[in-house]
Amino acid sequence: MRSIRLALRMLGREWRSGELGVLLLALTIAVAALTGVGFLVSRIGAAVAMQATQVLAADLRVESARPIADTVFARAARMGLDQARGTGMLSVVFDGERSQLTDLYAVTSGYPLRGKVLVAAHLFARGTPASAVPPPGVVWADSRLLAALGGHVGSQLSIGAATLRVGRVLISRPDQGGTFTSLVPNLLMNAADLPRTQLIQPGSRVRYSALFSGDRRRVAAFETWLRAHLRPGEQVRDIADTSPQIGSAVNRAGRFLSLASLVAVLLCAAAVAMSARRYVARHLDLVALLKTLGATRRFTLWLTTLELLAVAAIASLLGASIGYVAQAWLVYALRGVLAQGTLPAASLTPVAIGSLTAVALLAGFALPPLWQLSRTPAIRVLRRDIGPPPLSVLLAFGPSAGVIAALIAWVVLDMRLFLEVTAGLAAFLALLFAAGMLLVRAAARLRGHVGVAWRYGIANLGRRRTDSVVQVVAFGVGIMALLLLGIIRNDLDGAWRGSLPADLPNYFFINIPPHSRAAFIAYLHSHGARTSRMLPMIRGRLTAINGRPVESMRFPGRRGEHFATREQNLSWASTLGRDNRIVAGRWWTPSERGVPLVSIATEFERWLGLRLGDELTFDVAGDSFTVRVASVRKVKWDSFQPNFFILFAPGLLEKETGTYLTSAYLTPDQARSLAQLARTFPSVSIFDIDDLLNDVRAVMDKAVLAVQSVFVFTLLAGLTVLLAAVQSSRDERRYESAMLRTLGASRATVLKGVLAEFAALGALAGLLAAAGASVAAWFLTTHVLDLRYTFSPVACAIGFGGGIVLVAASGWLATRSVVNQPPLGALRAGSG
Amino acid sequence: MVGGVLTAERLVKQVGSPEGPLTIVQDVSLDIARGESVAVVGPSGAGKSTLLALLAGLDLPTSGRVLLEGHDLTALDEDGRARLRAARVGFVFQAFHLIPALTALENVMLPLELTGHSGARDAALDTLRRVGLADRTGHYPRQLSGGEQQRVALARAFVTRPAVLFADEPTGNLDSATGARIGQLLFELNADSHTTLVLVTHDQDLATRCRRVLRMDAGRIV
Numbered sequence A: 001m002r003s004i005r006l007a008l009r010m011l012g013r014e015w016r017s018g019e020l021g022v023l024l025l026a027l028t029i030a031v032a033a034l035t036g037v038g039f040l041v042s043r044i045g046a047a048v049a050m051q052a053t054q055v056l057a058a059d060l061r062v063e064s065a066r067p068i069a070d071t072v073f074a075r076a077a078r079m080g081l082d083q084a085r086g087t088g089m090l091s092v093v094f095d096g097e098r099s100q101l102t103d104l105y106a107v108t109s110g111y112p113l114r115g116k117v118l119v120a121a122h123l124f125a126r127g128t129p130a131s132a133v134p135p136p137g138v139v140w141a142d143s144r145l146l147a148a149l150g151g152h153v154g155s156q157l158s159i160g161a162a163t164l165r166v167g168r169v170l171i172s173r174p175d176q177g178g179t180f181t182s183l184v185p186n187l188l189m190n191a192a193d194l195p196r197t198q199l200i201q202p203g204s205r206v207r208y209s210a211l212f213s214g215d216r217r218r219v220a221a222f223e224t225w226l227r228a229h230l231r232p233g234e235q236v237r238d239i240a241d242t243s244p245q246i247g248s249a250v251n252r253a254g255r256f257l258s259l260a261s262l263v264a265v266l267l268c269a270a271a272v273a274m275s276a277r278r279y280v281a282r283h284l285d286l287v288a289l290l291k292t293l294g295a296t297r298r299f300t301l302w303l304t305t306l307e308l309l310a311v312a313a314i315a316s317l318l319g320a321s322i323g324y325v326a327q328a329w330l331v332y333a334l335r336g337v338l339a340q341g342t343l344p345a346a347s348l349t350p351v352a353i354g355s356l357t358a359v360a361l362l363a364g365f366a367l368p369p370l371w372q373l374s375r376t377p378a379i380r381v382l383r384r385d386i387g388p389p390p391l392s393v394l395l396a397f398g399p400s401a402g403v404i405a406a407l408i409a410w411v412v413l414d415m416r417l418f419l420e421v422t423a424g425l426a427a428f429l430a431l432l433f434a435a436g437m438l439l440v441r442a443a444a445r446l447r448g449h450v451g452v453a454w455r456y457g458i459a460n461l462g463r464r465r466t467d468s469v470v471q472v473v474a475f476g477v478g479i480m481a482l483l484l485l486g487i488i489r490n491d492l493d494g495a496w497r498g499s500l501p502a503d504l505p506n507y508f509f510i511n512i513p514p515h516s517r518a519a520f521i522a523y524l525h526s527h528g529a530r531t532s533r534m535l536p537m538i539r540g541r542l543t544a545i546n547g548r549p550v551e552s553m554r555f556p557g558r559r560g561e562h563f564a565t566r567e568q569n570l571s572w573a574s575t576l577g578r579d580n581r582i583v584a585g586r587w588w589t590p591s592e593r594g595v596p597l598v599s600i601a602t603e604f605e606r607w608l609g610l611r612l613g614d615e616l617t618f619d620v621a622g623d624s625f626t627v628r629v630a631s632v633r634k635v636k637w638d639s640f641q642p643n644f645f646i647l648f649a650p651g652l653l654e655k656e657t658g659t660y661l662t663s664a665y666l667t668p669d670q671a672r673s674l675a676q677l678a679r680t681f682p683s684v685s686i687f688d689i690d691d692l693l694n695d696v697r698a699v700m701d702k703a704v705l706a707v708q709s710v711f712v713f714t715l716l717a718g719l720t721v722l723l724a725a726v727q728s729s730r731d732e733r734r735y736e737s738a739m740l741r742t743l744g745a746s747r748a749t750v751l752k753g754v755l756a757e758f759a760a761l762g763a764l765a766g767l768l769a770a771a772g773a774s775v776a777a778w779f780l781t782t783h784v785l786d787l788r789y790t791f792s793p794v795a796c797a798i799g800f801g802g803g804i805v806l807v808a809a810s811g812w813l814a815t816r817s818v819v820n821q822p823p824l825g826a827l828r829a830g831s832g
Numbered sequence B: 001m002v003g004g005v006l007t008a009e010r011l012v013k014q015v016g017s018p019e020g021p022l023t024i025v026q027d028v029s030l031d032i033a034r035g036e037s038v039a040v041v042g043p044s045g046a047g048k049s050t051l052l053a054l055l056a057g058l059d060l061p062t063s064g065r066v067l068l069e070g071h072d073l074t075a076l077d078e079d080g081r082a083r084l085r086a087a088r089v090g091f092v093f094q095a096f097h098l099i100p101a102l103t104a105l106e107n108v109m110l111p112l113e114l115t116g117h118s119g120a121r122d123a124a125l126d127t128l129r130r131v132g133l134a135d136r137t138g139h140y141p142r143q144l145s146g147g148e149q150q151r152v153a154l155a156r157a158f159v160t161r162p163a164v165l166f167a168d169e170p171t172g173n174l175d176s177a178t179g180a181r182i183g184q185l186l187f188e189l190n191a192d193s194h195t196t197l198v199l200v201t202h203d204q205d206l207a208t209r210c211r212r213v214l215r216m217d218a219g220r221i222v
């Protein structure tokens, strides 16, 4: 109680003197960075979950081959859930003479409960959301179906025993499945028309689905009941079952954001550590005096801890508010890009996490120095040169290392990445210190060759060697963060936007017969489309690995099972696409034509646990091929070019019958010609991925903006480190400059000396930063972001020159007032 | 010898130095009676401050022991000595050692608050009045002159009514006129509160006001 009162009183006073400013700033930025990103990621995560429900067209759905019991619907109604029914089957649809196998989907009103059905007036046109389901007597047929039948809006289609009019062109419905899962065209109709078609007969294959949506808690309660009352053959699907690609993209972006915010937090930790050092230096006399007046050691520890805790509390509040405002602004800036409907409200968890961070940073970086501070002996009141005994290495670095490790572990949530990041960080810091030590030593040799001000400045560097190294490293890390930011930001921005240029292929064509390849491409070109490469596609089955039949083998995951048991799409190629990168082995040479070699994608390698040199045996329409794994490729799937997990060397599969596959970019105008194309090449299946692309583009834009805003926090953190480094030597400088002036040095001389020292510091730090940022940028671009690294001499020059200017300027600003003080006041303040 | 308020028995203080162990207090024994005033004088570096620190329990001797009102300081741990100081000892230093973050009043209240004393505020105000600073209670140390700061320090030292007051060159940082007034005040307060005074000083006037003068040289009392 006494200590709290005294602590608050001292806090109030030290507050006004600006003593705790840097510490508060560092903690605030750390909290703001973490909570801002935390808020954003949790809200985007919730938005992604909402997007996922759109793929289900509901929050929850039940599927079965038999009609779903009425009790299920009754129960849902009683629990206040919205509901709709869907009935799906394959059937041949006729338009006069022409016919096409079609996926029929009959729905009741209310469908879809989540997401939107997109319709248009013309084939392959851009869709607009439909406000209701097709009315009885009317169907919505998709472009592929109408193209195959030669139909249009207004055509009369025979479906079973009924004749129904095409009211709109169906562009997409939310639950039509992944882009390539269904090879047959789609048709949406009203459930009321089903009996008239007489298509449902005993033995016909029908998929019944029940769709439910509503308040999250009620849906969860209903799901629990449902799972307990499931009948054989009934399947429940909820959000957890769907993992849309966009979701994983957002997850990745979230991870990246968290890592970026972690960098900001670590920088802040450095600033906190330096502020704490300064705090200790400035409170040695106080602790000694308190002890002289009779305070126990525990009391002094309490007092200083309380004071810093109060700072942490203020920082948490301030930081969390800034973080909240920052993410609210981001969400506002991203409105329309995020999921339709309102974004779920931000939860309060990030605030708790933010405050926890502030306390953890203090505990790790400030508590050990405070503990040391409390060991200051009382005798210091009589002999100022006596300080507390040094901390043991374990105590000095253990807690901070522990806190850093915990923070990294918490952010990356992945053991391997955790080990990589921590090992990298430790090595990096060790390197920085070693380099800083060398640089400071090298600078000391220079002092004989420079003028008096510089000699004084450099002599100072050498005299306070440890302090100088700490400062060089701190300045260096701060400048490095700023540099890295500049280098990476451009790369990242360009690469993310560049990976999805506007003219990315937006249509896929599969099942192109080999003999009409040339004609098909010619047709597309004549309509102005830009085509990508064309690759053959042959169905085949993996039968053995290194002579062992795959049926007798076990694979780690479902994916591996899948590859081992199902038919695969195989292809061959003589050249490697630019969206493929060899990560192991080598690509074949022209002279290896006909040599039994295969190149596999990294995913295939991992899922089946394969190695370079493994022998794979494939069965292709009765012919057996045994091929050796010659290379592993990392495929950029988001290039939207035709790509295959398994590529054979040329000269092996040519004799097998297969089809071809390509993709192309068509403008909306050019896309009109696709109806004609579908009639000319009836066997070719056309896939429109424009909507998917737009979604992915939106996510990318969002990620770029979010990353940039997190970098702002990193920037601020870097500046705080600079500030802390300048401040840390301020007291000593105050005393020294007063001494020098008392000895007769002019103000200008003292100032020049200080300037020289800081410029030297800045040059060393800039050198370190330029080298460090280059290495870090190389690592990040090539290992984390999968981009190409280009060395930037300009950035290095900026780092070096900027280091000198920035550090000298900030040093000068911070010290100017010190030099201006009359010597007597400074001497008294310095010794009293 | 036992019976005095402060007793030192064969005190030795050695410290390590690059040239081997250095003895800075050598075999000092003394006995100070309650209410007595003792001046310790001697050349700079003689070991006066070190002896003062040992007597006050701010530091521990290499050998020998110190009894303060019968408590063996060498047998107490750091916190034990601190508690004893809080209750029974006051200090005045050459460099004033006020806490810059606290006002004059708060500085004087501090030792009372450390012992959980109720009515700290009134006692502190009263003592400040006695040192003539009734109208400066809300000022911070840097707003006060050196003499005023030392008055605050005196108030802080006497506010707990200590059994022993240690002063290490209390006028060393002051000009002679101010120093004389501070010395005057110190002895007035001392007489009023019947405190035992141990005073290290270079100031001949101050030393002669004490009942006993101990001369130190090279760590010994001569």
Ligand SMILES: Nc1ncnc2c1ncn2[C@@H]1O[C@H](COP(=O)(O)OP(=O)(O)O)[C@@H](O)[C@H]1O
Binding pocket: A383, B015, B016, B017, B024, B043, B044, B045, B046, B047, B048, B049, B050, B051
């Ligand atoms: N902890 C210590 N380490 C090294 N030397 C010390 C230490 N404490 C005191 N001294 C030395 O002992 C001598 C006596 O110091 P001090 O007691 O301060 O003298 P005085 O107060 O009489 O001027 C001085 O030379 C001083 O430098």
Ligand SMILES: [Mg+2]
Binding pocket: B048, B049, B050
């Ligand atoms: Mg002395």
